[in-house]
Amino acid sequence: MTVFRRSCLTVSLISATALLCSCGGDSGSLSSTSGGGTGFGSPPLTKGSGSAWVQGQFSPEANFAAMCATPRTGTDPATQTAYPDRQGTLLDELNWLRSWSNDLYLWFGEIQDQNPANFTSDASYFEALKTTAITASGSLKDKFHFTYSTATWEALSQSGVQAGYGANFVVIAPRPPRNTVVAYIEPQIPAANAAANLARGAQVLSIDGVDAVNAADQASVDTLNAGLSPQTVGESHIFSILDVGATTPRTVTLVSANVTETPVQNVHTIATATGLVGYMLFNDHIATAESELVAAFAQLQSAGVQDLVLDIRYNGGGYLDIASEVAYMIAGPALTAGQTFELTQFNSKHPTVDPVTGATITPVGFHTTTQGFSVAAGQALPSLNLARVFVLTTASTCSASESIINSLQGVDVQVIQIGSTTCGKPYGFYPADNCGTTYFSIEFQGVNAKNFGDYPDGFTPQNTLATQGVLVPGCSVADDFTHALGDSAEGVLASALGYQATGACPVSPSGLANSKAVKSFWQENRIQRRPRAQ
Amino acid sequence: MKRRRSRAAIGCHLVVAAAYALLVLPARSAPANQPAVIVAPTAESRAELSRVIRDALHGAPVTLADDALTTSNMISLGHANIRDQARRPLNGRELSRPETFELFKRGSQCVLVRSKNGHAWRLHHTRCEALP
Numbered sequence: 001m002t003v004f005r006r007s008c009l010t011v012s013l014i015s016a017t018a019l020l021c022s023c024g025g026d027s028g029s030l031s032s033t034s035g036g037g038t039g040f041g042s043p044p045l046t047k048g049s050g051s052a053w054v055q056g057q058f059s060p061e062a063n064f065a066a067m068c069a070t071p072r073t074g075t076d077p078a079t080q081t082a083y084p085d086r087q088g089t090l091l092d093e094l095n096w097l098r099s100w101s102n103d104l105y106l107w108f109g110e111i112q113d114q115n116p117a118n119f120t121s122d123a124s125y126f127e128a129l130k131t132t133a134i135t136a137s138g139s140l141k142d143k144f145h146f147t148y149s150t151a152t153w154e155a156l157s158q159s160g161v162q163a164g165y166g167a168n169f170v171v172i173a174p175r176p177p178r179n180t181v182v183a184y185i186e187p188q189i190p191a192a193n194a195a196a197n198l199a200r201g202a203q204v205l206s207i208d209g210v211d212a213v214n215a216a217d218q219a220s221v222d223t224l225n226a227g228l229s230p231q232t233v234g235e236s237h238i239f240s241i242l243d244v245g246a247t248t249p250r251t252v253t254l255v256s257a258n259v260t261e262t263p264v265q266n267v268h269t270i271a272t273a274t275g276l277v278g279y280m281l282f283n284d285h286i287a288t289a290e291s292e293l294v295a296a297f298a299q300l301q302s303a304g305v306q307d308l309v310l311d312i313r314y315n316g317g318g319y320l321d322i323a324s325e326v327a328y329m330i331a332g333p334a335l336t337a338g339q340t341f342e343l344t345q346f347n348s349k350h351p352t353v354d355p356v357t358g359a360t361i362t363p364v365g366f367h368t369t370t371q372g373f374s375v376a377a378g379q380a381l382p383s384l385n386l387a388r389v390f391v392l393t394t395a396s397t398c399s400a401s402e403s404i405i406n407s408l409q410g411v412d413v414q415v416i417q418i419g420s421t422t423c424g425k426p427y428g429f430y431p432a433d434n435c436g437t438t439y440f441s442i443e444f445q446g447v448n449a450k451n452f453g454d455y456p457d458g459f460t461p462q463n464t465l466a467t468q469g470v471l472v473p474g475c476s477v478a479d480d481f482t483h484a485l486g487d488s489a490e491g492v493l494a495s496a497l498g499y500q501a502t503g504a505c506p507v508s509p510s511g512l513a514n515s516k517a518v519k520s521f522w523q524e525n526r527i528q529r530r531p532r533a534q
Numbered sequence: 535m536k537r538r539r540s541r542a543a544i545g546c547h548l549v550v551a552a553a554y555a556l557l558v559l560p561a562r563s564a565p566a567n568q569p570a571v572i573v574a575p576t577a578e579s580r581a582e583l584s585r586v587i588r589d590a591l592h593g594a595p596v597t598l599a600d601d602a603l604t605t606s607n608m609i610s611l612g613h614a615n616i617r618d619q620a621r622r623p624l625n626g627r628e629l630s631r632p633e634t635f636e637l638f639k640r641g642s643q644c645v646l647v648r649s650k651n652g653h654a655w656r657l658h659h660t661r662c663e664a665l666p
Contacts, residue, residue, distance in 0.1 A: 077594035146624060148616065157597035159610040159632060260599050284623075287610030287632040316617070317626025344629075372649065373632055374610050399626025428627030440624065 053095075053115045061103060064088070064096035068435035078154050078433070085435060091116060093435050094125045100434075101129040104355055106347050106427065106442045107142070122437060123147060130441065135424075137457040137468050144425060146440040153431060153438040159287035159374065160261035163233050165254045166190055167198045168314070170396075170479075176214045180204040180228070181481050182241075183314060184281070187262045196252035201244040201481035204228075208237055230256035244482050264292035266311075266486035267299055274501050275306035278384070279493065281485050282310060282326070285318025285400045290325065290373040297329040298382040308384055309496050310404070311392040311485060313419055317399025320364075320428075320446075321371045325381060327407045328366040332385030336366035340449040341407045344428075347443075356430045356443070363449075366407070388414035390496040393459070394479055398423035403446060405459055405472070410448025417461045417474035418496040424458035424469055463509050475505030568664035569607040570639035575600065579660040583646070586655045587611070587635060590648050607637045607665060608649075639664045 067088025076083045094116030102108050110131035119125040126147055133141040166189030173179040182202045204212045207227035210220045227237040235256040242249045263284040270277040278300035282289070300308065308330060317323075324341040340363035346355055354361055370379040391397075391405055402422050405415050427442040447453035458469035464476040480491030488497060495506050572579065580600060587609075588596050596611060603609055610632040616624045634649040637657075644662035647654045 075592055077592050080592045144618075146618070148624070153613060153616065155595040155597075155614045156591065156611040156633065157614045158599050158602055159612050161597055161599045162614075258597070258599055260601070285626075285628070287612055287634075291606070316622030317628075318623050319628045319630075319632070321631070371631070372634065374606070374608055374634075376608070396622060398622045400628070401626075403627070423622065425626060428629065429625070430629070431625060446627065 053117060055113050055115075058099045058102045059095070061096050061099035064092045064099060065434060067092035067096070069093060070435070072436055078150075088435075090120075090122065093122050094119060096434050097122060097126055097129060097439070100432065100439075101441060103349065104347070104441070104443045105129065106445060107131040107133070108347055108349070122435075126439060126441075135456045139424070139457060141456060142442055144427060144429075144440070144442055148431075148438045148440070150433045150436050150438045153433075158260075160263060160284070161258055162261070163230050163235075163256050164259045165193045165198075165230070165256060166259045167193065167254070169204065169228055170314070172479075172481075176216050178213050180212055183481075184265075184283075184485055186259055187265065188260050190255070190257040190259065192255045192257070196254060198241070198252070199243065200484055203242045204239060205242055205249050206240040212240075233257050261286065261288075262292070263289040264296050267296040268486065269300065269303045269305055270309075270488055270497065272497060272501060276304060277307045277309060277497065277500060278303065278305035279309045279486055280311065282312050283314050285315065285320075285322040287319065287322075287373040289318075289322050290370060291375045293322070293326060293329065294370060294375060294379075294381060297384060301382045301384055305384060306386075307388070307390065307500055308386055309390040309392065309493060311493070312397050312401045312404070313392045313394040313479065313492065314396045315398075315401040316396055316423070317401050317403075317425070319373065320400050320403060321367060322373065323400040323403045324364060324367045324407070325371065327404050328368055329381050329383050330386055330389050330404075331366070331408060331411060331413050332383035333368065334385065335387070335411050335413060336368075339366060339411045340364070341366045341410075342403055342446040342448060342453075343451070344444045344446055345453070366411075386413070388416060390416045390418060390474075390500065392492045392496060393417055393419040393422050393461075395421060395423055395458070397458075399425045399428070402426065402455065402459065406446070406448045406453065406455065409472075410450045410452065415472055415474075416496070416499060417459055417472040418477055418499065419461065419474075419479070419492050420476060421460040421464065421468045422455075422458035424456045426453040426455050461505075461509075463505050465509055475499055476509035477506060478510040567638045567640050567645070570637050570644060570662040570664045571605060571607055572603045572637065572644070573661050573663050575602075575604060576659070579657070582657055582659045586646055586657065590635070590653065590655065591633065603637050603662075608634055609636075610634050637662060 066084040066086055068085045069088060069090045071085030071087055072083040074083060075081065098116055101111060105111060110133055111129055114128055116125055130142045130145045135141050166186040168183045169180055170183040171178065171180045180203065182198050182200050184200055185198060206212050207224050210223040212224055215221065215224070227239070230237070233256050237254055239252050239254055240249045241252060261284060263282065263286050265281040265283070267280045270279060280296050320342065327341060328336055343363040344354070344361060352361055353359070368381055370377055370381060389408060402425060406426070408415050426445050428446065429440050429443045431438045431440050445453050455470045459472045460467060460469040461474040461476040462471045475495045477492045477495040483490035486493065488494060499505060583602060584596060584598050588594065597614070612632045618624055636647050636649055638645045638647060639662050644657040644660045645654050646657055
């Protein structure tokens with residue numbers, strides 16, 4: 001987690017460096033004598049960097065908003081109006097961060113108030129504007145504190161479209177000796193890469209001549225990152241891989257292309273002695289998932305499944321509305337009618353009104369109709385009307401995916417967790433732009449119908465040897481890369497089916513060893529951005 | 535207190551729903567306006583689609599798939615797939631809604647409608663056919 005923080009800082013520093021370099025003259029200095037500036041649209045004298053720092057006293061963030069060391073000009077595509085930026089100073093930007101965090105940060109009382117004048121960049125100051133508390137498991141309480149270039153953040157792409165190979169990798173061991181394998185293949189894998197015949201479990205031994213297992217220097221890691229996450233289409237990288245069961249590596253060349261993700265895959269039924277079981281792999285809460293989920297649940301509803309295995313082991317979240325739809329389609333109307341899917345709670349300064357939207361805070365129910373994300377809004381959702389569900393999880397299971405688990409538990413649907421501990425992110429934020437940087441600082445926590453949302457260490461299968469998160473009935477089982485996802489012989493799914501049949505787990509819990517399966521080695525060095533397709 | 539927010543957070547659901555109902559639904563219900571998909575896309579039609587959407591969004595950079603609107607009459611746009619180091623979505627608990635456009639066939643014309651406000655654009659270099 002320390003590495004995580006450092007990585008964020010790295011990117012933030014890059015941003016800040018650009019900011020400072022482009023400031024020129026005094027605009028990037030810490031001099032606070034400009035009193036709000038004398039440039040375009042000079043602010044009132046009571047605003048801006050003329051306000052001296054007094055510990056524990058905070059001016060409204062509006063006093064410093066859009067007062068920028070380097071104001072943007074032109075039309076903001078996000079608001080479709082002129083950028084509000086005015087000439088200010090770095091100190092103005094830091095004062096905005098300070099006041100904004102004090103107002104909206106979920107744990108504002110745990111921020112150590114520090115004089116912004118002692119900081120030389122927005123990145124370093126933002127990094128200080130969070131809690132340093134740790135959770136029961138010893139993890140940082142706030143693991144989700146980011147900045148990003150607003151221009152990059154606001155770029156749009158068709159849902160699910162990104163530059164890639166059509167193969168998704170997972171890093172099981174992030175440090176040398178590393179273990180990086182193929183997690184799954186997209187159905188729409190580009191033809192050039194399909195010829196490589198990559199399959200789940202294939203181990204990456206080298207990329208572009210760099211030892212993917214043992215290389216430790218920064219240049220090598222950069223090469224590995226570049227190969228695993230192509231930034232643009234048309235990139236060509238040479239991989240040495242070892243297929244499952246093979247003893248001799250082979251070399252393949254992968255070429256990046258715009259790949260359209262299929263977020264819901266492998267929907268099928270499994271006949272068991274204890275009833276028909278439905279299975280679906282749900283990888284991403286993106287907009288196109290809505291139509292695929294509706295089709296998947298309708299298929300399983302028609303089949304008359306008596307149990308469902310929802311495989312969200314690689315699902316890191318996304319649109320919360322999609323999660324609400326999924327929860328409804330599992331539980332159905334009888335269990336969810338009038339119930340809370342999730343209630344968003346802000347800090348104690350904002351108990352009743354969403355401080356960002358201005359709307360009264362009200363519980364979000366379980367959606368019973370489509371929301372118009374990828375199919376027309378208002379269509380009745382199918383439902384399986386199940387009183388229990390099996391979820392397959394890893395540390396990649398995060399955010400909105402965890403909301404499915406928590407919301408169902410909130411309405412007494414029995415959730416049986418097979419796999420390993422989830423990431424632990426009951427929190428969220430409204431990304432906020434100021435002066436060209438978008439800040440992600442935790443602002444709210446989601447709670448279920450039982451007012452529970454305290455799972456910062458994730459959800460953990462009950463028989464896990466070393467308890468990490470909130471215990472959930474189920475089995476600790478390591479991800480099994482020797483079988484295809486959805487294969488009844490795949491270890492995690494097999495354990496779910498075993499539990500469904502007997503109520504018992506495999507003899508030896510194995511999930512813990514794999515609980516950090518997707519902590520990637522690039523986090524040791526720098527933040528890794530999902531490439532933007534071109 | 536009014537706050538500055540990202541694109542996604544700005545959307546007001548009620549306004550969107552009202553605009554959608556007022557502007558899109560009447561057009562859709564008319565016999566001559568049928569949900570449609572693009573057929574035989576060309577480089578020219580792809581460029582046109584990309585340009586129209588970019589202009590509709592006031593110049594926001596947009597990435598589309600080559601087969602956009604060829605299998606569904608709706609296209610959804612979201613923030614570029616920015617992920618954290620563990621390759622999880624940066625905003626894994628997203629409260630906003632995607633920007634969506636829908637394609638309709640109006641007589642012989644292919645018309646792209648922005649769901650959010652019902653604004654429509656005729657696509658001159660695109661062939662489309664109504665969905666059954």
